Amino acid sequence: xxxxxxxxxxxxxxxxxxxxxxxxxxxxxxxxxxxxxxxxxxxxxxxxxxxxxxxxxxxxxxxxxxxxxxxxxxxxxxxxxxxxxxxxxxxxxxxxxxxxxxxxxxxxxxxxxxxxxxxxxxxxxxxxxxxxxxxxxxxxxxxxxxxxxxxxxxxxxxxxxxxxxxxxxxxxxxxxxxxxxxxxxxxxxxxxxxxxxxxxxxxxxxxxxxxxxxxxxxxxxxxxxxxxxxxxxxxxxxxxxxxxxxxxxxxxxxxxxxxxxxxxxxxxxxxxxxxxxxxxxxxxxxxxxxxxxxxxxxxxxxxxxxxxxxxxxxxxxxxxxxxxxxxxxxxxxxxxxxxxxxxxxxxxxxxxxxxxxxxxxxxxxxxxxxxxxxxxxxxxxxxxxxxxxxxxxxxxxxxxxxxxxxxxxxxxxxxxxxxxxxxxxxxxxxxxxxxxxxxxxxxxxxxxxxxxxxxxxxxxxxxxxxxxxxxxxxxxxxxxxxxxxxxxxxxxxxxxxxxxxxxxxxxxxxxxxxxxxxxxxxxxxxxxxxxxxxxxxxxxxxxxxxxxxxxxxxxxxxxxxxxxxxxxxxxxxxxxxxxxxxxxxxxxxxxxxxxxxxxxxxxxxxxx
Amino acid sequence: xxxxxxxxxxxxxxxxxxxxxxxxxxxxxxxxxxxxxxxxxxxxxxxxxxxxxxxxxxxxxxxxxxxxxxxxxxxxxxxxxxxxxxxxxxxxxxxxxxxxxxxxxxxxxxxxxxxxxxxxxxxxxxxxxxxxxxxxxxxxxxxxxxxxxxxxxxxxxxxxxxxxxxxxxxxxxxxxxxxxxxxxxxxxxxxxxxxxxxxxxxxxxxxxxxxxxxxx
Numbered sequence: 022x023x024x025x026x027x028x029x030x031x032x033x034x035x036x037x038x039x040x041x042x043x044x045x046x047x048x049x050x051x052x053x054x055x056x057x058x059x060x061x062x063x064x065x066x067x068x069x070x071x072x073x074x075x076x077x078x079x080x081x082x083x084x085x086x087x088x089x090x091x092x093x094x095x096x097x098x099x100x101x102x103x104x105x106x107x108x109x110x111x112x113x114x115x116x117x118x119x120x121x122x123x124x125x126x127x128x129x130x131x132x133x134x135x136x137x138x139x140x141x142x143x144x145x146x147x148x149x150x151x152x153x154x155x156x157x158x159x160x161x162x163x164x165x166x167x168x169x170x171x172x173x174x175x176x177x178x179x180x181x182x183x184x185x186x187x188x189x190x191x192x193x194x195x196x197x198x199x200x201x202x203x204x205x206x207x208x209x210x211x212x213x214x215x216x217x218x219x220x221x222x223x224x225x226x227x228x229x230x231x232x233x234x235x236x237x238x239x240x241x242x243x244x245x246x247x248x249x250x251x252x253x254x255x256x257x258x259x260x261x262x263x264x265x266x267x268x269x270x271x272x273x274x275x276x277x278x279x280x281x282x283x284x285x286x287x288x289x290x291x292x293x294x295x296x297x298x299x300x301x302x303x304x305x306x307x308x309x310x311x312x313x314x315x316x317x318x319x320x321x322x323x324x325x326x327x328x329x330x331x332x333x334x335x336x337x338x339x340x341x342x343x344x345x346x347x348x349x350x351x352x353x354x355x356x357x358x359x360x361x362x363x364x365x366x367x368x369x370x371x372x373x374x375x376x377x378x379x380x381x382x383x384x385x386x387x388x389x390x391x392x393x394x395x396x397x398x399x400x401x402x403x404x405x406x407x408x409x410x411x412x413x414x415x416x417x418x419x420x421x422x423x424x425x426x427x428x429x430x431x432x433x434x435x436x437x438x439x440x441x442x443x444x445x446x447x448x449x450x451x452x453x454x455x456x457x458x459x460x461x462x463x464x465x466x467x468x469x470x471x472x473x474x475x476x477x478x479x480x481x482x483x484x485x486x487x488x489x490x491x492x493x494x495x496x497x498x499x500x501x502x503x504x505x506x507x508x509x510x511x512x513x514x515x516x517x518x519x520x521x522x523x524x525x526x527x528x529x530x531x532x533x534x535x536x537x538x539x540x541x542x543x544x545x546x547x548x549x550x551x552x553x554x555x556x557x558x559x560x561x562x563x564x565x566x567x568x569x570x571x572x573x574x575x576x577x578x579x580x581x582x583x584x585x586x587x588x589x590x591x592x593x594x595x596x597x598x599x600x601x602x603x604x605x606x607x608x609x610x611x612x613x614x615x616x617x618x619x620x621x622x623x624x625x626x627x628x629x
Numbered sequence: 630x631x632x633x634x635x636x637x638x639x640x641x642x643x644x645x646x647x648x649x650x651x652x653x654x655x656x657x658x659x660x661x662x663x664x665x666x667x668x669x670x671x672x673x674x675x676x677x678x679x680x681x682x683x684x685x686x687x688x689x690x691x692x693x694x695x696x697x698x699x700x701x702x703x704x705x706x707x708x709x710x711x712x713x714x715x716x717x718x719x720x721x722x723x724x725x726x727x728x729x730x731x732x733x734x735x736x737x738x739x740x741x742x743x744x745x746x747x748x749x750x751x752x753x754x755x756x757x758x759x760x761x762x763x764x765x766x767x768x769x770x771x772x773x774x775x776x777x778x779x780x781x782x783x784x785x786x787x788x789x790x791x792x793x794x795x796x797x798x799x800x801x802x803x804x805x806x807x808x809x810x811x812x813x814x815x816x817x818x819x820x821x822x823x824x825x826x827x828x829x830x831x832x833x834x835x836x837x838x839x840x841x842x843x844x845x
Contacts, residue, residue: 414717415646418738422652425742429659444655451648 023156029074032231036067039238042245055109062102063238069095070231077158077226082145085161090139096230097126100179103206103237107186111198114186118178125175132168141221142166151226158226165221176214183207198244205240209233276373278356280307282330282366293373296350297342315341315349329358330366339376351380386488412458416451423448475623476518478511478555479504482545485522489530496530498541508547509622511555513600518620521593521604525559525616528590532563532614540613554602554619562613566606593618638753639663641710643673643687643699649738653686660746670694670702680708682760684733684752686745689716700730709759711752713745769833775817783810787823788830 040063047057072092079085101123108114133139145163152158187203190196212233219225270277276293280286287305289297297313299305307326314322318340329336336356341349356371423444430436430444486502493500511518526543533541540562547557590604597604597618604618640662644650650666657664663683667673671694673685685703689696700712714727714735724735733755734748776784786796793811797804820826 410717412717414738415649418715418717418740419646419649419652421739421741422649422656426652426655426659429656440655447648447652451652454648 025077025153025156025158026074029070029077029231032235033067033070033074035238036063036070036231036234039241039245040064040067055106058102058106058109059241062099062106063234063241065095065098065102066231066234066238069099069234073229073231077153079148079159079161082148082161082163085148085159086139086142086145089141089161090133092230093130093133093139093141097130099230099234100126100175104179104182107183107202107206110202111186111190111195113189113193113199114182118182118185122175122178122182125171125178129168129171129175132166132171136166136168139166141169141172141217149223153226160223160226161220162223169221172217173214176210179210180207183210197247201240201244202237205237209236212236270372274375276352276375277371278354278373279368279370281368296344296352296373296375298344313342315343317341326369329356329369333358333360336369336371349377350375351377413455416455416458419451420448420455423451473512473514475510476513476515478518478547478557478620479506479508481515481518482522482547482557485519485526486545488519488523489526492527492530493543496534496541497538498530498533498543500526501542501544502546503544504547505549508555509549509624511600511620512623513620514596517596518600521596521618522557522559524590524593528616529559529561529563529614532561536563549622550619553622555622556617556619558615558617560609560613560615562609565608565612565614590616637682638756639665639678639681639683640749640753641665641667641673641677641683641685641687643667643670643685643691643696644715645669645688645691649688656742657749660742662749670696670699673699674702682753682756684711684713684749684756686713686715686749688738689714689727689735697727697730700727700732704731711755711759713748713752715740766833769829772818773830773833773835776814780810780814780817783807784814784826784830784835787811788827788835 040060043056043060043063047053047060069092072088072095076085076088076092079088104114104119104122108116108119136143142161143164143166145161147162149160149162150157151160183203183206187199187207190199190203210233213230216225216229216233266277269275270290270292274292276289276296278287278289278293281288285306287307287310289299289305291301294301294303294305297310311319311323322338322340325338326336328334336354336358338355339351339353342352344350352373353376354371354373356369358366359368359370361367427441427444430441482502482504486500489500522545526545529543533543542562544560545557546560547555550556594604597620601621602619604616607615607617609615640657642650642653642657642664644653644666645668647668650668654664654666665677667676670687670691673687685699687696687699694702696712696714696716700714703709703712711733712727712731713733714724715738716724716735717738727735733752736745736748782800783796786799791799793804793807797807800807815821815826818826818829820829
């Protein structure tokens with residue numbers, strides 16, 4: 022076997038291998054147009070090299086001319102594919118130049134097939150022998166074809182086009198690609214143009230285009246290997262980021278999902294599937310997913326999705342899922358719409374979180390608050406029995422006194438009827454008063470006795486602060502709790518003391534409602550005083566208590582609130598006093614009010 | 630029960646509950662008492678007629694100064710009055726404290742008239758008695774205040790049972806002078822015997838001189 026055959030075959034093999042690799046890439050991923058164009062170009066270069074080898078063996082001018090003619094077809098394909106490859110690969114290049122070159126190259130094929138024998142030669146008169154790498158090959162001898170000017174023009178335009186694209190790519194920051202591809206193509210084009218000239222002058226047996234194209238193949242090969250390295254790096258960082266995402270999703274118990282809208286297919290990670298009860302390979306559509314949503318939430322969820330698709334807003338919904346175990350789970354889902362170039366929604370991608378625990382906590386908190394409020398009402402009267410007796414005995418005592426007076430008056434011989442009439446009116450009015458007292462507390466007639474236990478006041482305050490937190494937030498207020506860690510334990514009734522704190526906090530919250538932001542701050546403090554007693558202070562920066570009435574605020578039915586019962590502070594007072602403490606109110610000189618109460622430390626009480 | 634109203638005695642009603650105060654006033658007036666109403670402890674302390682005989686019927690729970698505080702203030706004043714407490718709802722510890730501090734009685738507002746009038750009667754009787762005692766003591770004190778300093782010195786020694794001779798030695802004066810002072814002070818105090826003098830001194834709260842002063 023001759024060297025020429027070996028080298029040219031190798032060039033062919035290299036070109037075809039590259040063509041095959043890029044063709045495979047394109048087959049796997051149909052939008053990889055760049056790879057297809059390069060595959061065409063490299064494939065045609067491979068064919069061109071074989072044709073050249075055939076031409077070297079041509080025995081007659083006619084045979085050489087015929088081969089050269091087909092070589093022109095291959096060159097045209099190489100060049101046209103290369104032009105569009107450059108545009109696709111460098112994302113640069115003037116479109117009109119690309120079309121012009123394409124047109125010229127196609128045009129060259131016309132004289133190539135019409136004029137004899139091909140576009141290069143007007144006539145091949147004879148075949149000369151030429152020694153190349155120790156071998157004798159055929160060299161055409163003949164007249165150049167005048168149509169060759171088209172070839173020269175296309176080569177010139179190709180050079181301009183490629184240099185222009187490469188420079189632009191360079192400027193765009195894509196320096197390596199611009200330099201490698203641009204440089205290789207320019208070198209190859211110049212080399213084949215020179216070779217072609219040498220061939221025409223009989224100095225070379227053929228254009229040796231394959232050799233020139235090898236430059237481009239090498240450049241692309243290096244690009245490809247760099248891409249491979251890059252791809253490996255990408256794959257690694259992708260794997261890492263996937264691991265991170267997985268870690269994060271697992272830690273947060275997040276479900277990842279994505280709805281391919283066109284194919285109506287929902288992809289979801291393992292956690293999300295398991296939560297809803299779908300198998301790993303089960304096909305899930307949007308409607309099938311919706312079927313798992315609790316029927317009360319289904320339409321709202323569907324609407325939320327459609328709304329996101331329609332308006333382009335983020336998707337956000339909380340709904341219940343009927344889980345595989347028959348239980349109901351709460352899910353909070355959030356997602357964003359992905360759109361194609363035309364703005365059409367193609368995917369909805371997002372995360373889902375199991376918020377059952379949070380929902381349960383919220384419900385529990387709500388229940389606790391409701392329970393506490395109920396208890397407050399119930400124990401209000403328990404504590405109120407004292408208050409009630411007091412309040413009721415006032416009018417009852419007065420009625421008794423009036424009745425006694427009337428009796429005395431009636432014992433006289435001429436009873437003073439005017440006086441008696443007045444007394445009857447008074448009796449009526451006091452009876453009314455007694456009835457009002459009963460009316461006000463009728464709803465609260467239930468008794469709960471005090472149950473003393475040792476209580477961590479710090480914990481109790483934190484608990485109550487937690488209970489009112491939602492209310493505090495709803496009213497855009499803030500609550501600061503400042504309780505030292507070493508506060509001694511107290512002896513008391515947990516629920517009743519909670520109720521006192523709750524009453525005071527809710528009062529304060531109401532007091533600061535509608536005030537400016539810096540005045541909507543409440544504080545709860547507790548500390549042990551010098552005398553061993555524990556003092557709790559609830560402070561707000563509201564309008565304070567009306568002057569002169571501050572001492573009567575703990576009396577029953579005294580209220581500044583339009584809708585208040587006026588029992589809260591009276592009950593608080595009863596409770597605090599039942600604990601052996603005192604409660605009092607102060608107006609702060611700088612505005613605001615503080616209600617303070619004292620409690621006895623548990624050990625103090627034990628030794629007392 | 631038929632009360633025997635005293636012309637001088639007044640029942641002072643102190644209660645923030647106007648309606649109850651009015652009803653009580655009506656009943657007490659119809660029962661023949663002189664009644665004056667006050668709506669708060671402070672009001673009563675400020676406006677009560679000085680030295681008036683009577684008693685106070687007051688609500689235990691009042692805004693501002695409550696009944697217990699008023700009772701203490703009254704007891705510490707130079708013109709005390711017995712107190713009958715009324716309360717809407719009396720708890721035992723409070724009533725015990727009130728009674729221990731000298732309240733005449735501790736009744737609920739719905740207590741029957743007999744019970745209330747009984748308490749008032751007792752309070753008035755106590756006031757009359759205490760008033761008399763105070764007047765008597767004041768009269769005695771007035772008598773003692775007519776003594777000269779030397780008379781008092783001699784008196785102190787006499788009350789300690791010292792003989793004239795000892796007194797003369799202690800005070801550095803003649804026995805005759807001692808005798809003259811003794812005669813003079815007994816005349817001023819309108820007593821005729823040492824026994825009577827001693828009783829008078831005790832009643833007037835005069836130091837009987839268990840600790841001899843100025844002795845060397």
